[in-house]
Each structure stands twice: as C-alpha cells, then as structure tokens.
Amino acid sequence: MKELTKLFTFLEKYSINFNEYMLAKMLAWAQTKQNAEVVSEYFSMRVCCRGFTIQLLQGLKDAKLINESYEIPKAGSVFDPCCVPLNRDFMQDILNY
Known part of the structure; x- marks a missing residue:
C-alpha cells in the first residue's frame, strides 16, 4: 500500500498519468542503459497495453x-527513445524512484 501511495504522490507532483510515467521510466532507463530487457519488452508490447507513444x-x-x-x-x-530530452531533475527523480 505504501508503494502505491508513493507512486500516486509522484504522479501528482509531475501532473502525469501512469502510462506517461511508464514511458518516462523506459526513456530514462534507455538513455542510461539500464534494464535493457525491460525497455525492449515495453516497446514491443501492443499499443493497447501501454498506450500510444505519440500521445x-x-x-x-x-x-x-x-x-x-x-x-x-x-x-x-x-x-529513438535515447533522443528524447527529458528534464534533468525529472530524470534523476524518476531514476531514483
């Protein structure tokens, strides 16, 4: 329960929804070369499961x-997920979350 509350607080802090959070997490991991298997699996999921990347x-x-x-x-x-210029403070925050 506590983890969900922390996640909700994070989403509220940045005014994003869960699917935006997941994309941002994957972008941050791709750019820092972390969890490559998870990133690859995320981008190979059907759009109906993860949402439209453009949106x-x-x-x-x-x-x-x-x-x-x-x-x-x-x-x-x-x-190319490595070419998306994430806000530096946000990127650090999402990597630390």
Missing part, C-alpha cells in the same frame, strides 16, 4: 518534462 510524449511535453523544442515523431516514423 504519451505529448503528455510529457505538456507537463514540461520534455524540452519544448523536441519534435514528436509522426506516426509510422522511427522513434
């Missing part, structure tokens, strides 16, 4: 956790 990226951008200058890829284009 989730927009949510993170709206929450100002991704640099405003970042251009969200168009549907069908190549997506």
